[in-house]
Amino acid sequence: MTTTAPIPPITGTVTIAVPIDQAFRVFTGSINSWWPHEFHIGGADVAEVVLQVGVGGRWFERGVDGTECDWGRIRVWEPPHRLVFTWQINGSWQFDPDPARASGIDVRFTANGSAETTVEVEHRYFERLEGGQAIHDTIRGGGGWSLLLDGFAKSVVDQS
Amino acid sequence: MGLLGDPTRRAIFERLARGPRSVQQLADQLPISRPAVSQHLRVLKDGGLVVSNAEGNRRIYSLNPEGVTALRAWLNGVWSDALAGFHKVAEAAPETAPPPEPGQEIS
Numbered sequence: 001m002t003t004t005a006p007i008p009p010i011t012g013t014v015t016i017a018v019p020i021d022q023a024f025r026v027f028t029g030s031i032n033s034w035w036p037h038e039f040h041i042g043g044a045d046v047a048e049v050v051l052q053v054g055v056g057g058r059w060f061e062r063g064v065d066g067t068e069c070d071w072g073r074i075r076v077w078e079p080p081h082r083l084v085f086t087w088q089i090n091g092s093w094q095f096d097p098d099p100a101r102a103s104g105i106d107v108r109f110t111a112n113g114s115a116e117t118t119v120e121v122e123h124r125y126f127e128r129l130e131g132g133q134a135i136h137d138t139i140r141g142g143g144g145w146s147l148l149l150d151g152f153a154k155s156v157v158d159q160s
Numbered sequence: 161m162g163l164l165g166d167p168t169r170r171a172i173f174e175r176l177a178r179g180p181r182s183v184q185q186l187a188d189q190l191p192i193s194r195p196a197v198s199q200h201l202r203v204l205k206d207g208g209l210v211v212s213n214a215e216g217n218r219r220i221y222s223l224n225p226e227g228v229t230a231l232r233a234w235l236n237g238v239w240s241d242a243l244a245g246f247h248k249v250a251e252a253a254p255e256t257a258p259p260p261e262p263g264q265e266i267s
Binding site for chain 1: 174177178223228230231232235236238239240241242243244245246247248249250251253
């Protein structure tokens with residue numbers, strides 16, 4: 001056990017007007033459609049973002065030059081209710097293959113009746129990433145949760 | 161707005177994630193002036209996401225080596241945009257396709 005202080009997780013919730021099966025299917029099976037391609041780690045522009053479904057599946061980007069850059073692995077696969085996968089890009093912006101030094105993304109799907117689903121995302125354990133020990137929360141001016149939730153609120157309003 | 165809420169500032173940050181750059185190099189790669197780049201760098205530096213070192217007669221900027229701070233700040237914006245994208249795509253998707261089978265690669 002380490003005594004590293006926890007770093008606050010990033011959390012977000014989005015409620016969408018689709019059944020729970022569809023929410024899970026799109027989240028896992030169509031990640032290339034919804035993950036903004038400008039967010040990537042590899043040197044080349046992104047051709048596609050791939051999530052190989054099932055426990056142990058890889059999460060990675062494939063660049064336009066064909067190179068692949070790993071992001072993480074699927075740890076828990078419980079369709080359509082829960083998904084846990086890792087983010088193993090560390091503080092040096094490199095993939096760290098050691099699962100003990102992985103941050104985790106816990107995604108929970110809850111049906112609100114037959115045609116609406118709430119999806120809660122929690123990206124946590126940043127302190128496990130190499131470089132995490134030196135963390136200082138210098139994010140100021142309303143970053144963090146408030147920014148994230150503002151984004152969701154806006155997207156919900158835009159969609160309705 | 162967080163430190164990376166501004167799209168131009170985020171673009172500068174993402175270039176620095178790929179390696180150290182001078183102000184001039186950043187200005188050459190982005191559709192903004194050198195003084196504008198400097199101004200954004202100052203904000204990023206004050207916020208602890210970026211550090212600078214003198215190299216000869218110019219300054220080279222790079223991400224703070226206490227990198228998880230910077231990484232987390234970046235991911236905060238990533239998740240915000242990604243879930244907005246998920247929302248849009250999920251509600252536009254057809255309802256009839258079967259769930260994916262384990263082991264199948266889907267992109």
